[in-house]
Amino acid sequence: MTAHDPQYMSGFGNEFATESLPGALPEGQNSPQKPAYGLYAEQLTGSPFTAPRATNKRSWLYRILPSVCHKPYEAYKHPTLFSTPFNGTDTPSSQLRWDPHPIPAKGVDWVDSLFTIAGNGDADSWSGLAVHLYACNAAMHNRFFYNADGEMLIVPQQGTLRLKTEMGIIDCAPGEIAVIPRGIKFAVDLPTGAARGYVCENYGQPFQLPDLGPIGANGLANPRDFLTPVAWYEDKEGDYEVIAKFCGKTWRADYTHSVLNVVAWHGNYAPYKYDLKNFNTINSVSFDHPDPSIFTVLTSPSHPAGTANVDFVIFPPRWMVAENTFRPPYFHRNLMSEFMGLIFGVYDGKESEEGGEFAPGGCSLHNCMCGHGPDADVVEKASNANLQPVKLDGTLAFMFESKYTMRPTEQALKAKTLQKEYYKAWATIPKLFTGSK
Structure with a gap:
């Protein structure tokens, strides 16, 4: 399949079911002996198996090749992306402010443009955060990224990002946000040209809607306004690279196929977007x-x-x-x-x-x-x-x-x-x- 205008399902944390080929989702069994279309069943969990039902996160993916099919990962030296421990320099007690991060003169894609401003905590202990900036002007061709250390909340300031994820496509423009959960692979295209923005890398509990307390039933962000992509896939072979962030370091591996090969999926662990204009x-x-x-x-x-x-x-x-x-x-x-x-x-x-x-x-x-x-x-x-x-x-x-x-x-x-x-x-x-x- 080729890229198309993104399509979405609404609701925050819903149990979704979506397929890009009819009958790709199994009936009544998550991991059948022989899934339709010769697909492989793979479960992606975003919480401990024994987490309470309200906070248990998992999705079943039905894909052309499972995620285990790749060459070994090796160290990848990213010059400006850093992680815990944030002890490389003394932390001043003064107020700090920065001008906008410049758009590069030469072609730099989203993942290579990530520039770490600050952070704290411990990614290994699922606590803390890091704050990064991005300023890019090249698409991620035959290149993907995933973060095993935390989920990523992306806040565009200039230019639209097309996030081509394993579970579908998200277009995210200034005034919108997108969240990519821990472990989900994606690539970033730039349909409107150069882009700049902010990233919060959350090592802790996944983002959720705040309790409303005395506000009552209505106010702030409404669950129905959060959008999750429908299934979309590409069946491509060739030379591909995946960059991974794991234990505070960056790694790379060669793949012989596109990782965007999920034909169908169901569950509640998925990327999503939200238009900030809908905030009450x-x-x-x-x-x-x-x-x-x-x-x-x-x-x-x-x-x-x-x-x-x-x-x-x-x-x-x-x-x-x-x-x-x-x-x-x-x-x-x-x-x-x-x-x-x-x-x-x-x-x-x-x-x-x-x-x-x-x-x-x-x-x-x-x-x-x-x-x-x-x-x-x-x-x-x-x-x-x-x-x-x-x-x-x-x-x-x-x-x-x-x-x-x-x-x-x-x-x-x-x-x-x-x-x-x-x-x-x-x-x-x-x-x-x-x-x-």
């Missing part, structure tokens, strides 16, 4: 700026309860309504660490270019107990604003928030894109104290 924002209608947790799209839970291995939070277009309240993000120091990116527009807490611009494609890192908040110009503007309802539009920012201190890599701290004068964003905040009301 809950906001304050009385006073005080709500905590960013109210904007959580997905969460990877950890212990103790209520603590996130990593949360994916967005700041989308929304109405700003509150009485007698400073509306932009207030000054704060958090136990949780925050990595922030901007997909488009201007973030309402960073409207000044003093100390460097927070531009689409750029990013900032404010680690545990590091003071941060709106820049000087925003403070002045917001302190004297007419507090009428205002539609905050034309902007989309996001945050990876984690209980782990995100330790920057040496390459990130030495990058030309690091804004060395970021601190000046707050340098002109005046002292207004008078000693009396």
